[in-house]
Amino acid sequence: MLGMEVVHQPSMLDLAAEASLGPLAGRVRRHPLSRGAWVDHLPGWVHGSDIVLDALLHDVDWRAERREMYEREVDVPRLLSWYDAGDPLPHPVLEEARQRLTAHYAAELGEPFVTAGMCLYRTGRDSVAWHGDTNGRAARVDTMVAIVSFGEPRPLLLRPKGGGQSLRFPLGHGDLIVMGGSCQRTWEHAIPKTARPVGPRVSVQFRPAGVS
Secondary structure, X not given: OOOOOOOOOOOOOOOOOOOEEOOOOOOOEEEEOOXXXXXXXXXXXXXXXXXXXXXXXXXXXXXXXXXXXXXXXXXXXXXXXXXXXXXXXXXXXXHHHHHHHHHHOHHHHOOOOOEEEEEEEOOOOOOEEEEOOOOEHHHOOOOOEEEEEEEOOEEEEEEXXXXXXXXXXXXXXXXEEEEEEOHHHHEEEEEOOOOOOOOOEEEEEEEOOOEO
16 A cells, blocks of 8 residues: 555546546557567557556555665665566556457467566656566567556657667556567667656556566
8 A cells, every 4th residue: 555645637538437448459459669679559449447557656665765876875766566477457457458458469479478566657747767677588579568558648668678769658547568589689778757746656567477
């Protein structure tokens, strides 16, 4: 549960009475990148996404972390939570999303999505620096990370590893992005800070076993 007040203004564009998922086949759009990487993008995959956001803000055991950086310990600028394989997720539409993603990408991925990592960006001051999810098997082999976003849109930036021109995907209100192929090894992604007054955003990241 949150130990602080996070102000959330519901979207007037997402007023469904209950949360549900739209189709994936024929809707998700693939963006080929360089060096065997690609990104799939589908805005508004979750209908009634603010219903899920409310559960995420109030029912998830969010935690703050501190990490070593430049020889000192600093606060991680976002809150985190992690669900291992078999852990019940905080809303049934997330369970369905994981199953649907596993079925849709079965031929390419060859294994299920099993874990769910979650990040809460409380305000524009919260962020994540350039990185790839290369803890575990993703450092050596192609894999996928599927992200479903809830709340205020924030831009996910992607660039070739080591620098280069970046791509921008605004993500929020039930949007889906899937990073696949060599993306975690050969590209980096980030959520930059913003001085604009923005509400909370929650990122739910589905991964196969051994990828983090």
